[in-house]
Amino acid sequence: MNLAVLASGRGSNFDAICENFQTSELFPKLLVTDQANALVLEKAQKRGVPAYHLPFPTQSREEAAEKLNEILQRYSIEFIVLAGFMKVLPTRFVRQWKNRIMNIHPSLLPRYPGTHAIERAWEAGDEIFGITIHLVDEGVDTGPVLFQNMFHRLKNDTLESIEEKIHRMEHRDYPRIIKNYIQTLRRSPS
Numbered sequence: 326m327n328l329a330v331l332a333s334g335r336g337s338n339f340d341a342i343c344e345n346f347q348t349s350e351l352f353p354k355l356l357v358t359d360q361a362n363a364l365v366l367e368k369a370q371k372r373g374v375p376a377y378h379l380p381f382p383t384q385s386r387e388e389a390a391e392k393l394n395e396i397l398q399r400y401s402i403e404f405i406v407l408a409g410f411m412k413v414l415p416t417r418f419v420r421q422w423k424n425r426i427m428n429i430h431p432s433l434l435p436r437y438p439g440t441h442a443i444e445r446a447w448e449a450g451d452e453i454f455g456i457t458i459h460l461v462d463e464g465v466d467t468g469p470v471l472f473q474n475m476f477h478r479l480k481n482d483t484l485e486s487i488e489e490k491i492h493r494m495e496h497r498d499y500p501r502i503i504k505n506y507i508q509t510l511r512r513s514p515s
């Protein structure tokens with residue numbers, strides 16, 4: 326299964342995926358970012374993953390998605406993993422790739438969809454934090470949930486320590502769930 330990762334930022338999940346799939350056919354064949362200065366570009370270079378910068382302006386998302394499809398085709402991509410990709414993919418694209426785009430979100434969805442999820446949970450005084458791995462549909466962080474994991478806040482936790490725990494959890498769980506899900510896709514009739 327040829328996998329592409331879309332990311333906008335520092336790329337710690339991209340790195341965890343590469344690390345876990347080092348000797349697997351699931352090692353990413355491609356990295357696409359919408360941010361010219363994203364740290365993930367350096368990470369892709371170090372890992373030897375072909376990387377593209379593709380701007381994704383809100384007013385021309387459709388054209389950007391067409392370009393993205395061209396790049397994905399060039400690399401015979403069959404599955405897309407979002408790892409901190411901060412743009413909403415257009416409906417047409419999402420429908421074309423139905424059940425073949427996965428996302429990770431640093432909250433227990435449906436709580437705190439969108440940006441700054443961890444900070445919002447912290448500011449709300451939440452006692453339980455967690456992550457969600459889900460398929461992407463036309464909404465923002467609304468697709469079918471495949472997996473959630475959580476932990477209780479401890480007395481001496483800070484926002485920083487919570488963030489660290491969440492990221493550690495993401496890095497451990499995301500590759501595993503990607504692998505499991507792709508196995509189930511293979512067994513599906515279509």
Ligand code: GRF
Pocket residue numbers: 332333334335336337338339408409410429430431492495
């Ligand atoms: C992660 O917390 C992920 O859940 C969210 O964006 C963040 C990306 O972090 N969607 P990184 O770029 O993988 O380090």
